[in-house]
Amino acid sequence: MEKISSSSSTASEVEIRKGPWTMEEDLILINYISGHGEGVWNTLAKSAGLKRTGKSCRLRWLNYLRPDVRRGNITPEEQLLIMDLHAKWGNRWSKIAKHLPGRTDNEIKNYWRTRIQKHVKQTDNFNAQTSSVESSQVSMIPTQTCNNVVNPAELSYYPPCENTMNTSSSFATGINENTWSLEDLWSLQLLNNE
DNA sequence: AACTGGCGCAACCGCCAGAAC
DNA sequence: AGTTCTGGCGGTTGCGCCAGT
Structure with missing residues (x-):
């Protein structure tokens, strides 16, 4: 797969963009999908005039x-x-994401890795230190290999989620100057369609 | 004020399964 | 039945931001 840019190196198809999406590209993609639906991503990318792989789109x-x-x-x-x-x-993650409307597998994966897993490690370290004293086998934290259903009471061991996603509604995170709000994009898209 | 290390997130990569031919 | 293509998935990386020094 993904042999588009590498193998068959005719000049016309080499030019595949990578990296952060620009606002223009976002608009093109939104416009195209709102007009034509999702369809086959590779052809969508070409038809829309995006120099991206279908996967990326x-x-x-x-x-x-x-x-x-x-x-x-x-x-x-x-x-x-x-x-x-x-x-x-x-x-x-995708299976988990299906049970969280509006959440993506990528977001859940990132959330798990950056928040929960970190805390799991910290707590494990803490437990490792204390368990030598307390001989308790019970882990406070559900680990990846643990098949137990989490007891809601265990929530208290996890970091509070509110401040984990910091202010700015964490969407227009200002991570770089290519960041813009979805509202911006959709309002622009609506304007274009009128 | 400048530097640095950690954090969070967007995006890419590689693999796999199923569909299409 | 075999090959190619595409979408989906999980893992990983790159990079900007920011708090601490």
Whole structure:
């Protein structure tokens, strides 16, 4: 797969863009999909005039541009659900994401890795230190290999989720100057369609 | 004020399964 | 039945931001 840019190196198809999406590209993608639907991503990318792989377009759309995508502010209920489902299924992020409307597998994966897993490590270290004293076998934290359903009481061991997604509604994160809000894009898209 | 290390997130990579031919 | 193509998935990386020094 993904042999587009490398192998058959005719000049016309070499030019595949990578890296952060520009606002223009976002607009093109939104415009195209709102007009034609999703369809086959590779042909979509070409038809829309985007110098991106179909894969890249799909990822951008699913994780960022879809109108129903929710970002930031993972609620305690969602956090609990994530831990519960992760305890059942492990790293099946897309499966987990299906039970969290508006959340993407990528977001859940990132959330798990950066927030929960970090805390799991910290707590494990703490437990390792104390367990030598307390001989307790019970782990406070559901690990990846643990199939137990999380007890809601265990939530208290995890970091509060509110301040984990910091202010700025964590969407226009200002991570670089190519960051813009979905509202911007969709309002522009609506304007274009009128 | 400048530097640095950690954090968070967007995006890419590689693999796999199923569809299409 | 075999090959190619495409989408989906999980893992990983790159990079900007920011707090601490």
